[in-house]
Amino acid sequence: MVMDLPEDLTLPLERGAPWWYWLGGRPALDFTNTLRERWRRRVETLVTVEDLGEWLVAADLLSTPPVVSDALLVRARELREAIDAGVTAVLAGRPVPDAALTVIAREVPAAVAGEEAVRADDGSVVLRAADPVDPVAHALGLIARDAARMFGADETVRVRVCASATCSARFFDRSPAAGRRWCSSRGCGNVEKARRHRRRQREKTA
Numbered sequence: 184m185v186m187d188l189p190e191d192l193t194l195p196l197e198r199g200a201p202w203w204y205w206l207g208g209r210p211a212l213d214f215t216n217t218l219r220e221r222w223r224r225r226v227e228t229l230v231t232v233e234d235l236g237e238w239l240v241a242a243d244l245l246s247t248p249p250v251v252s253d254a255l256l257v258r259a260r261e262l263r264e265a266i267d268a269g270v271t272a273v274l275a276g277r278p279v280p281d282a283a284l285t286v287i288a289r290e291v292p293a294a295v296a297g298e299e300a301v302r303a304d305d306g307s308v309v310l311r312a313a314d315p316v317d318p319v320a321h322a323l324g325l326i327a328r329d330a331a332r333m334f335g336a337d338e339t340v341r342v343r344v345c346a347s348a349t350c351s352a353r354f355f356d357r358s359p360a361a362g363r364r365w366c367s368s369r370g371c372g373n374v375e376k377a378r379r380h381r382r383r384q385r386e387k388t389a
């Protein structure tokens with residue numbers, strides 16, 4: 184399982200789904216990872232409004248693909264880049280920038296789902312979660328809420344970027360010792376170990 188994108192990718196992509204990547208460990212980071220290879224080609228995988236709708240379902244934030252407007256796709260990408268600006272800052276030991284926090288904070292209120300009172304089969308009244316008025320805004324709210332939690336003092340120390348030289352994946356390090364270096368030990372971890380091994384072999388024969 185190699186995490187790197189192929190060299191001969193035709194860009195911009197027509198659709199992003201084949202290149203989605205689910206090793207972030209939480210919605211906020213899986214979301215930032217929809218802009219891939221940030222260090223080089225900056226490959227956009229939320230290409231179309233359908234992409235965003237399908238991604239939100241694949242991420243388990245919505246149960247059915249919603250209708251997404253162009254404006255919401257713009258807003259989603261804006262939220263994603265705000266989260267990533269926060270990631271970049273905390274990795275450099277700085278606080279989340281004000282501008283990023285403003286964008287994240289704007290989306291958080293929609294994370295709260297409303298309730299509705301309905302009659303149950305036995306005639307009694309039940310209170311249950313109502314469908315969100317705007318499912319896409321709600322899903323973005325859930326991502327923003329996750330980002331806000333992640334930037335809290337306890338969790339922010341576990342935000343990582345993969346140590347592989349050719350991968351820019353962000354991930355959340357849940358390992359007990361908080362010492363994880365790669366987005367995937369079987370992917371990037373192995374590639375990196377093989378690289379080091381080859382380097383050592385070359386040095387030996389040189």
Ligand SMILES: [Zn+2]
Binds near residue numbers: 345346366
């Ligand atoms: Zn990686």
